[in-house]
Amino acid sequence: MDITTIQEIIREIDGATNILLTAHHKLDPDSTGGILALYLILKKLGKKPVALCYEPVPKNLEFLPHITAIEHDKKLMQDFIITLFNPESDVNEIKYSTTAEGYINIIITPKKGSYSEQDVSFKGMTNKFDLIIVVDSGDKKNMGRLYEENKELFEKTTVINIDHHASNDYFGDINLVDTKVSSASELVYYIIEHMDKGLIDEDVATYLLLGIIADTGSFQHANTTPDSMKVAAELVRRGARQQDIIKNLYKTKKFSTLKLWGKALARLSVDEKARVLWSSLTFAELSQMQAKPEDTKGVIDELMSSAPDVDFIILFTEIAPKTVSVSIRTKSAEVNGVQIAKQFGGGGHVQACGFTKEDVALEELSEEVIAAVQKYQQERLGGPAQTSTQHNPPLGAEERIARRLENDLFR
Numbered sequence: 001m002d003i004t005t006i007q008e009i010i011r012e013i014d015g016a017t018n019i020l021l022t023a024h025h026k027l028d029p030d031s032t033g034g035i036l037a038l039y040l041i042l043k044k045l046g047k048k049p050v051a052l053c054y055e056p057v058p059k060n061l062e063f064l065p066h067i068t069a070i071e072h073d074k075k076l077m078q079d080f081i082i083t084l085f086n087p088e089s090d091v092n093e094i095k096y097s098t099t100a101e102g103y104i105n106i107i108i109t110p111k112k113g114s115y116s117e118q119d120v121s122f123k124g125m126t127n128k129f130d131l132i133i134v135v136d137s138g139d140k141k142n143m144g145r146l147y148e149e150n151k152e153l154f155e156k157t158t159v160i161n162i163d164h165h166a167s168n169d170y171f172g173d174i175n176l177v178d179t180k181v182s183s184a185s186e187l188v189y190y191i192i193e194h195m196d197k198g199l200i201d202e203d204v205a206t207y208l209l210l211g212i213i214a215d216t217g218s219f220q221h222a223n224t225t226p227d228s229m230k231v232a233a234e235l236v237r238r239g240a241r242q243q244d245i246i247k248n249l250y251k252t253k254k255f256s257t258l259k260l261w262g263k264a265l266a267r268l269s270v271d272e273k274a275r276v277l278w279s280s281l282t283f284a285e286l287s288q289m290q291a292k293p294e295d296t297k298g299v300i301d302e303l304m305s306s307a308p309d310v311d312f313i314i315l316f317t318e319i320a321p322k323t324v325s326v327s328i329r330t331k332s333a334e335v336n337g338v339q340i341a342k343q344f345g346g347g348g349h350v351q352a353c354g355f356t357k358e359d360v361a362l363e364e365l366s367e368e369v370i371a372a373v374q375k376y377q378q379e380r381l382g383g384p385a386q387t388s389t390q391h392n393p394p395l396g397a398e399e400r401i402a403r404r405l406e407n408d409l410f411r
């Protein structure tokens, strides 16, 4: 951890009063958690923070306390006010003209008498921020309209850049950028830790844990480090409401989505030798459940994280009558899904790809695709030709998936 930079940031915060907090324009759990944690801490320190992001907060984050502290439509640049001492006479006329050099002349004509230089003063002449903290944003452009409309403010004000993206271009005057850290929220934790750990109450702990959980996919992604787990443990100790976070991030599914899962699970098939697991959803089922094709994304994600020892996970979705969309996922980079997708005119990434075919029967297409997978796997893994196709997953697998679904349903 870059202690020098953290200390520099703490010094800047100490010396500032009006602090603007923002993030990349599309708020996500990490940026929202980071902003709110800083907001509350700064308030506790007697500062005057303003949290601002022009895009609305995502629905699943509305459960967070003080979420309304993040404003969406505040205008940042203030009027430039020129005050003229004018005790006796009224103004006859005010007009202005611009010069070729880019100046504005404001011409004030009194009804009587005249003004002198001493009569003029300026008020509210600059924006009121003396520090800007940007959380989880790789560059200035990522802040969207907030930056576009206030470039001057960003140029004139000290900017602190707190981020963990590899693409970060060090746009700040002070940059706390660490790609080895799980999340911007974890970085915010390190700053607060060096200020005073006592500032972390239950709300602050919840915000920061939210960012860490979301960006590590509940400690499943490769960016989960011993440090991120240590910080998470400390946050839980300090009262972070982990169950609230999980419930709102992962356990709040539409009823239609859950019913869709039920259908997909009931039709689960496995070929253990070819190490492929697949399922399908018909157009009639989608319509019946008033589900949209995009609702099936959750189904394949869930199968991916719950499926047992397979290499391929494939979901066939009839998105319109006789039009079938095929999502192919593979569990490791050594298994190239694109090789299958390409045979059917599709493409994508090695581990996540697919295609859509019109004018086909769901059954027929799934048989063709599975045959292609069996052939690919046979060539890859060797061994005798593939013959057996088991249309039920092994008990262990089915049980594990069912238990997971049950958890999601009844929590």
Ligand SMILES: [Mn+2]
Pocket: 030, 031, 136, 164, 183, 184, 215
């Ligand atoms: Mn992040």
